[in-house]
């Protein structure tokens with residue numbers, strides 16, 4: 001079978017009718033005319049199923065400015081596999097109605113920042129470049145990223161070119177402002193004029209991005225071969241739902257209209273969207289992922305198929321999260337999330353989501369905890385989730401299977417859990433004492449700590465299934 005690449009795509013374009021409703025969607029524009037207008041940092045599954053598909057739609061609509069240089073930060077495998085396929089890959093879009101395939105042509109070139117930093121710097125400083133987008137994960141916002149961006153922006157400034165739009169697409173609150181601060185501070189340490197240019201000439205919009213994109217597995221390669229008749233080493237699967245809400249703050253103000261035409265929601269303030277998404281979707285994801293890891297069910301869809309888990313997530317969102325959100329239509333938003341979690345076409349591993357929980361919990365759970373405590377409202381679902389996280393840190397599930405914990409703080413957290421193995425109050429004190437996760441106030445709030453201690457006692461004594469049944473019996477089943 002021939003590999004997916006420009007030559008086999010040309011064959012597909014000739015043989016696939018463009019109008020048949022179930023036929024794969026293909027890039028039918030002339031890719032050789034597309035220019036690299038976007039430098040994307042963090043070439044992973046999420047970018048390829050989200051922003052790259054928006055840029056692909058813009059190219060398809062005849063605007064050649066949105067070709068992408070896909071930059072992997074460190075790992076070489078995907079960047080090289082994509083390069084061997086001329087940047088092409090197939091996306092399986094799985095919904096309750098069935099499956100549709102789309103080949104995406106937006107990624108024109110790839111490189112690896114750790115291997116070819118000069119390519120990234122030159123691309124940021126190239127006249128055709130208009131945007132830099134980022135999906136580098138929660139842990140990516142450190143000095144190495146700042147250094148790379150500032151070197152690129154310094155080269156652009158030195159070349160006398162105009163600024164850029166630099167758009168963080170990571171699940172952080174105020175992601176654009178955080179990135180701006182990181183870049184301006186790093187530039188300031190070297191060159192005040194450069195820092196001033198970045199602050200005044202580059203736009204850092206806040207944004208909310210949403211699409212569930214599990215890490216790709218060999219399964220998608222096999223299914224792509226069946227559906228398309230080509231061998232795609234970079235195939236991936238996602239859901240039909242996709243949402244991108246971005247603040248109207250662009251280096252080129254005309255981009256607002258361009259993006260809107262491609263389905264992006266350009267707004268003055270993303271806060272209400274960002275809060276709803278981080279606290280509802282990501283907050284539930286982290287709670288389910290940790291529970292799944294502890295109970296030993298592999299996928300998110302396996303969890304929401306369990307009535308107890310579904311009731312728990314429904315209650316968590318309804319009772320704890322929704323009262324503090326402003327996004328309109330929250331009950332429908334919640335129900336849509338539960339349906340998305342249940343999508344049988346998505347094989348979304350709980351351990352993928354449980355990765356880096358020490359960085360995710362402060363963004364996904366703490367605002368909800370703090371709002372409820374401040375309002376004197378109940379916090380039972382997140383006290384339970386916190387105890388589950390403490391059980392998760394032990395690194396062995398309730399069936400006795402051991403797993404590796406992938407987290408920058410794994411070693412120190414697991415050492416704390418071992419040190420207090422037989423002592424629930426000691427474990428709670430030690431693990432809540434990690435200030436980078438829990439802050440300084442929460443670990444001293446007895447309304448929280450006594451409930452976490454209760455749930456960890458129950459989980460250690462009788463297991464998480466029993467503990468969850470007890471929690472659910474305190475609330476009315478509403479699902």
Ligand code: CS2
Pocket residue numbers: 171209210211212213281282285286352353354360
């Ligand atoms: C998930 C997110 O892995 C995780 O932590 O919660 O990647 C989630 O799937 C996306 O944010 C959905 O938009």
